[in-house]
Amino acid sequence: MRVALALVAMTAPVLAGEPDSVGSPPPPVLSPPGQTIPVPAPPEPSPEPVVDPAYGERPDAHESATRMGPNERAGERRTRDIVVKYHPDRSRENLTMVALLGAAGALFGGVGLYFHFDSRSASDEVKSQRYTGRTWTQEREDTFNRAHSSAAIAAVSYGIGGALLIATAVAYIVTEPPLETLVIRPHSPPKPVTIVAPIPGGAFVSRGWEF
Amino acid sequence: MRALLFVLPLAACTPEIVSGSYLCGPNATCPDDQVCNGPDNVCVTASAQPFSCEPELTTEPDDTTDLAFSLGPIDCVSVASILASCMDETDGADWISFSTSEGCVGLSADVRITFPTAFEELGLELWDLDANERIAIDAPCPITSDSGDELRCLKSPLVPSTRYAVQVLPTGEGTCDGSCAYNRYTFRMQLSEVR
Numbered sequence A: 001m002r003v004a005l006a007l008v009a010m011t012a013p014v015l016a017g018e019p020d021s022v023g024s025p026p027p028p029v030l031s032p033p034g035q036t037i038p039v040p041a042p043p044e045p046s047p048e049p050v051v052d053p054a055y056g057e058r059p060d061a062h063e064s065a066t067r068m069g070p071n072e073r074a075g076e077r078r079t080r081d082i083v084v085k086y087h088p089d090r091s092r093e094n095l096t097m098v099a100l101l102g103a104a105g106a107l108f109g110g111v112g113l114y115f116h117f118d119s120r121s122a123s124d125e126v127k128s129q130r131y132t133g134r135t136w137t138q139e140r141e142d143t144f145n146r147a148h149s150s151a152a153i154a155a156v157s158y159g160i161g162g163a164l165l166i167a168t169a170v171a172y173i174v175t176e177p178p179l180e181t182l183v184i185r186p187h188s189p190p191k192p193v194t195i196v197a198p199i200p201g202g203a204f205v206s207r208g209w210e211f
Numbered sequence B: 001m002r003a004l005l006f007v008l009p010l011a012a013c014t015p016e017i018v019s020g021s022y023l024c025g026p027n028a029t030c031p032d033d034q035v036c037n038g039p040d041n042v043c044v045t046a047s048a049q050p051f052s053c054e055p056e057l058t059t060e061p062d063d064t065t066d067l068a069f070s071l072g073p074i075d076c077v078s079v080a081s082i083l084a085s086c087m088d089e090t091d092g093a094d095w096i097s098f099s100t101s102e103g104c105v106g107l108s109a110d111v112r113i114t115f116p117t118a119f120e121e122l123g124l125e126l127w128d129l130d131a132n133e134r135i136a137i138d139a140p141c142p143i144t145s146d147s148g149d150e151l152r153c154l155k156s157p158l159v160p161s162t163r164y165a166v167q168v169l170p171t172g173e174g175t176c177d178g179s180c181a182y183n184r185y186t187f188r189m190q191l192s193e194v195r
Helices: A002-015 A092-126 A138-174 B002-011
Strands: A082-086 A180-184 A194-199 A202-207 B069-074 B081-087 B094-100 B107-116 B122-128 B133-137 B149-157 B163-170 B183-193
Touching: A092 A138, B069 B081, B069 B183, B081 B094, B081 B163, B094 B183, B107 B122, B107 B163, B122 B149, B133 B149, B163 B183
Parallel strands: B069 B094
Antiparallel strands: A082 A180, A194 A202, B081 B183, B094 B163, B107 B149, B107 B183, B122 B133, B122 B163
């Protein structure tokens, strides 16, 4: 009976709804006159966390883990918000647009390369640095004109292809999804639960804490 | 600078043809920025000289059969008779006469002219002066040339002891619309007996 009364006396502040604090002196013990009830020694303050040499510092020392959230106030042990910053994935339409721009640039570049080689081939047929002894026939005239026209087409194709490739790079950079921030607020710790169950001859009392 | 590097490879594709690389084509055609040089019908970039008939090449006057340039009597089997001549804008025809010898059997004449492609085209006609009739005209030669010259060939059987004449005349083609109605040519004739 006296033990039960002692346990009830210990839980009286909790039942009243006061926050638990580490290292607080035990409540005064009500004992019958002339008798003393041994009072358990107050719990010793928890030692400083040990620094893990593998991390060099507390594992949760990252900014996002240690930043105080709305549930926290200085000096009080509360839960911490988790802040995550990330770039979302590009949309399908964005990827398709960038891919089409790049493919078009490559296509025009390929066309330009084809006409570049055609122009080079025609030029090699008729160019000369010395007397050849050959007549300037209509066939050679046509080859000469083909070299000029193919060179012009190649230049235009290269220009368009280059512009499209630059546009692809610019579009890829400009359409990058903006940085987004995600705040994860863990669930608040449950309030200490106290159970009081009557038993023959007294009561059974239990209480839970979160460490 | 980068744009220049981009243009340079394409510039290399533009054919570079130095002056004097090619002989003039039909109607005195040449690559861009080049013109046909008259004395040697070579395409040059500047200072092209006009065409002119060298005095030593002319056989004028020879525009009629009576004024024809005579090669004289020719043996039944002869060495080639070669004659370099010229035809300017005012020249309508050149006549070259010859006579065949007696006793020839199966006599045949092989006549050719070569002239630059650049200027007006020339043709051949073989005339029997005794009968005053044309007996043959030129035909495409069995050989071709890319040396800037055209060839015209004429083959015909001949009768011994007969006077003949070959007429070299412009065909009206390749005259650059009238601005290059002249040319120089080389005449070659050889008689042979076909047994």
